[in-house]
Amino acid sequence: GLSRTEILTRMHDRLDQSRFDHCVRVEAAARDLAVRFGLDVDRAGLAGLLHDYAKQVPVADYLRVIQREDYSDKLLRYNRGIWHGVVGTYFIRRELGIDDAQVLQAIERHTTGNPHMTPLDMTTFVADYIEPLRHLPMQVQARRLAQHSLTAATIAELQGTLTYLIGRHQLVYPLTLKTFNALVTKEN
Numbered sequence: 277g278l279s280r281t282e283i284l285t286r287m288h289d290r291l292d293q294s295r296f297d298h299c300v301r302v303e304a305a306a307r308d309l310a311v312r313f314g315l316d317v318d319r320a321g322l323a324g325l326l327h328d329y330a331k332q333v334p335v336a337d338y339l340r341v342i343q344r345e346d347y348s349d350k351l352l353r354y355n356r357g358i359w360h361g362v363v364g365t366y367f368i369r370r371e372l373g374i375d376d377a378q379v380l381q382a383i384e385r386h387t388t389g390n391p392h393m394t395p396l397d398m399t400t401f402v403a404d405y406i407e408p409l410r411h412l413p414m415q416v417q418a419r420r421l422a423q424h425s426l427t428a429a430t431i432a433e434l435q436g437t438l439t440y441l442i443g444r445h446q447l448v449y450p451l452t453l454k455t456f457n458a459l460v461t462k463e464n
């Protein structure tokens with residue numbers, strides 16, 4: 277596979293500087309979480325590093341891939357906010373040759389979560405939300421919760437995201453709500 281340096285070069289071609297820097301911070305945050313919770317540190321780091329690789333793929337490219345590949349037409353109701361996770365792995369596979377199923381799944385789930393998300397999936401999801409430049413109140417709380425519980429931090433993030441979307445009358449991707457329901461069911 278590609279070395280980390282080669283991956284960074286490819287990421288620089290796809291992302292502006294601030295998004296690139298965010299990805300490097302998420303890599304470090306994901307590695308920290310993996311150490312804390314006894315998970316595969318290199319997998320967590322790779323998923324964290326690559327999680328937003330497809331954030332700036334042109335809309336036309338997304339539309340083409342959603343229509344030609346085996347994706348649901350329902351995805352057309354959403355935008356790059358949703359596509360860069362759910363469909364983003366298509367570009368990561370093709371352009372970088374990444375084929376680790378656990379890494380790809382964590383990236384696929386990093387925006388919406390998934391009712392069956394694994395601890396590795398949660399490291400990507402939570403690292404994205406608590407990297408050092410995140411300062412919203414719920415992000416600060418999730419960072420604190422992540423000292424002890426990946427699930428608690430994940431639920432806090434879902435609360436923050438759902439509240440934000442609903443407050444702005446933005447479409448909620450059903451999987452995000454299903455993830456919230458699944459995790460609070462286990463919690464209570």
Ligand code: DGI
Nearest residue numbers: 328357358386387388404437446447448449452
């Ligand atoms: O890519 P990042 O900005 O680093 O973080 P992210 O992948 O968690 O994406 C956050 C954005 O995605 C934020 O603007 C809210 C949006 N988002 C998250 N869940 C949903 C969603 N947007 C819609 N429409 N529906 C969702 O369920």
Ligand code: FE
Nearest residue numbers: 327328360387
């Ligand atoms: Fe993202």
Ligand code: FE
Nearest residue numbers: 386387401404
């Ligand atoms: Fe996120």
Ligand code: FE
Nearest residue numbers: 298327328404
């Ligand atoms: Fe991100």
